[in-house]
Amino acid sequence: MSAALTNTIKSEVGREGILDAAASLFRQRGYGAVSLRSIAQAAGIKAGSIYYHFASKDEIVTEILNAGILAVHAEVVAAVDAVPAWESADVIVRAALRGHLRTLLEHGDYTSANVRIFGQVPLAVRDANLSARRGYEKYLDVLLSKLQADGAIRSDVNIGRFRLMLIGALNATLEWFDPAKGSAEELADDYADAFLYGILNQTGDSS
């Protein structure tokens, strides 16, 4: 290929480049601290050029938020589906937690941007993300309900509430997780241990 053609191709930033740059910035700095100018600079173009691809900042954010949920959802489904059918509830739940934390902490800028900025964006943008969220929540509820129906999870556990607790706890790791101090998978296993078996000594002797 000619140098001229290469240049032409490389000079196109496009939707992808803008979205990638924006997701990375939102993840690092939050919503309010990221301007269209800073997104443009990170993407290697000028601010005005963004409007050739997107009608507004809201449109960019909406797209990022949706992609973020779809990414965790898909990853968790894949992780759970990879578990053989005969495995215990322990193994299934553990796989789900690993998938969620892997996407959030190690892979996706989109997923972590979602968790970080969802509470900061305009109401209309949040609303546009609700349908994707409900899809992921529904999947987890069905998964956990099956385990409860099988008798693996105690019958007095409120599944919907436990799912809120679980996602809340997992997403909060974004604020302090340091990859230098351990992997997302180790972390997921710790969380699974606590949620599945509790932290108390249950050997019978408490004195």
Place this chain on the structure above:
Amino acid sequence: MSAALTNTIKSEVGREGILDAAASLFRQRGYGAVSLRSIAQAAGIKAGSIYYHFASKDEIVTEILNAGILAVHAEVVAAVDAVPAWESADVIVRAALRGHLRTLLEHGDYTSANVRIFGQVPLAVRDANLSARRGYEKYLDVLLSKLQADGAIRSDVNIGRFRLMLIGALNATLEWFDPAKGSAEELADDYADAFLYGILNQTGDSS
């Protein structure tokens, strides 16, 4: 007292009025969506008047963030201290969770504002809140470590990490808690059940 004097007193909004108004707005709308003009309006004064009491928006936010942590910290200490010394780890931990969620969900605008906006404020403001946070975290770590030393909590539980998990899960309730559907105390008990004993059936038969 004369009507003139009453008027003079009532017309003073002062630091308290501004802080209360600001905390309430931050709790509801987040950091970026709250302007000094909106705070002034909620407090019943004009925007310029705020600068008689505060040097900047950062100063207001800093004060609110610190008050929010001191409020939970104090409430949890009081709740734990009210538990008789001979009680089990279950009762002690339960009291702490109740105190935390009561302050966050039912009482303090300051505490909920802190949880909501901490991740959105300028770095300098966050830094100014770290010392108060560390104080509360240290208190919880000491409390939990004692229970572990007593043998009540399993020795393989990493206390620092569990504390992060616990606070993350509790604070996340702010995003969906609806007082019409149950009290903060009920919620705290549900969370305590899960964290203390786990959600799995541990009766021995898993088939």
Place this chain on the structure above:
DNA sequence: GTCTATATCTGGATAGAC
């Protein structure tokens, strides 16, 4: 598809009257 230039708006902050 990207650039430059600019219109328009909003927010934090200041000065001085009352």
Place this chain on the structure above:
DNA sequence: GTCTATCCAGATATAGAC
């Protein structure tokens, strides 16, 4: 202690050249 009036910086968004 509060008000009015205003300055200034920075943000989204638009228009038209290249």
